[in-house]
Amino acid sequence: MEQLTELNFRKFSVNVAYGKKVMTEETKNNAVQPSALQEVLQNVEKPAEVERPPTKSEAIKTPPALPEKSAAGKALLAGSSLGLFLALLTLWLAPVWREWMFAILPESKFAMQLRTTDIKQLQKEAQRLEKRVAGLQKKHAAITPRLPYLIVDTSENLIHVMKAGEQLHEGVCSTGSYVLLRSAAQQRQWMFVTPRGMYQIRGKRVNPVWAKPDWAFIEEGLPVPPLGSPERFEAGVLGEYALELGDGYLIHGTLYKRMLGMPVTHGCVRLGDEDLRLVYKNLQIGSKVFIY
């Protein structure tokens, strides 16, 4: 190998000029001929054959035998890792397994059959049950109000005027916007939601005047006037009528008719003029209002 290296250095001396490899005259003359190189290579002594490690495929065919202790440890590790994976899979699928178990397990025949041996007694019991069910149905039907009542759907912003379970009228409304108004200056907050549940009409007003609460000023970026101040009262914004639900919540009209059908209010139920007139006419003080 040394001979070859020396030869290469001598015969392939390279001059670098202007960033290019340039072969000098000397190197051109002394350039190694392929036949000479082969001769040198043949003279190079071949290294003695050493024991080489087995190739991958050979290793698979003939695995080296592990010491017994190490094999047992390795088996435990491999088994428990796979076992843990299977256990997690079993845990994940446990509800499905249980369903299958319930499906394949044997079950007793129709257990109701076993109650009594006497068919007449069974028939009597069935009649008693029928009467009881009919009684319960009557009792449940009696819950539905006989007088007209109102259902407010806050999800789709619709109203349904009902009477004895039958719909008299369906209309569009606006309900709470779910806006949480925060005033950093006053350290107060208001949530504009229409409350759900059963309410009753507590009062009916014609040409109502709106007594503006604090949030109405804060939302407009205005200073809050003192209670009872004339600035707090505004006529003509609630429509022709207002029906009180309690806790300051009203069913009233609106100036913003294009907003009907959208959740934009501060908690009240806003109706269009026609719907408001119909609701006002049909609902009396004490009439029920169901909001969901």
Add this chain to the structure above:
Amino acid sequence: MTRQNLGVALLNRLVKPFRFLRQNRKAKIIFFLSLISFPLFIFIVTVVLPVAQNPFEAAAEDETFENFEALSDSTPAEIATGRLELAKKMAALEIDQAFLQTRLELSKKDSIGLVVDLIDGTANLEVKGVPVRRCKILRYRSSGLARRLRRQGRLHQWLAMPFILQEQLATLPKAPIRIKEAPKDTIEANESKGEDLPIEQRDAHFTLQFDRNLTLAVEQAQPPSFSGRLRELWYDLRRNFNEAREAVTALIYLQLPQHYLWIEIELSREDAKAIYRALPTRAGLALRL
């Protein structure tokens, strides 16, 4: 490389770490024991024992039941058939009675309740016993356990009281709250007035977990949007994770995991959304199936 060769190569690669087991019998035994023991333990604890101690059947045990096999030997076939028909009729009536009683019980509460009638195919919202929204169930699936209980005439005992909501999981928020900072002055207030209202188009899939081991899953009938599909995937993962977590928690406290009788109903998106938004955190449910 052909597909077959690729398969063989892959198999070789998978089997390779276990080749040392070939020559060692002791290692082989250790491997199989460690492989089987943990999954077997989990299977017994989470599957076999909960089925063996079935809470539904245990609650419905009735001492007045006699041995049918002994009876049928001594009774003519026609009488037995007549009795079977009568018994089925009675079972249906008992379920009706339990359902109505539950609805009456629900009507005593102030909160909004859910009434699911799988026989009529309706899911209604009721306030104080008055139906406020009637939703049509488009499709439903239920646990095999329900059919098993029905065949045994024991379903009515389980349905006789309102189910109370314990946990809920959904693809949509319970309330679409938007936070708005109060404007500093009228100029800022006027600027914010022009903002458009966000239109909510969330898909509605939710699971309600009630007491007495009942799970009600509600799916919307409309196919979900792309983002809705992702949200649904996340929701499914959370649901499965919750089930597994519950089982693990039970095991930690040396208890058996609970098996839930599940019902899955399909409603329109609007109905599903309205029901989910309307139900309070401890809502009651009346069920007929």
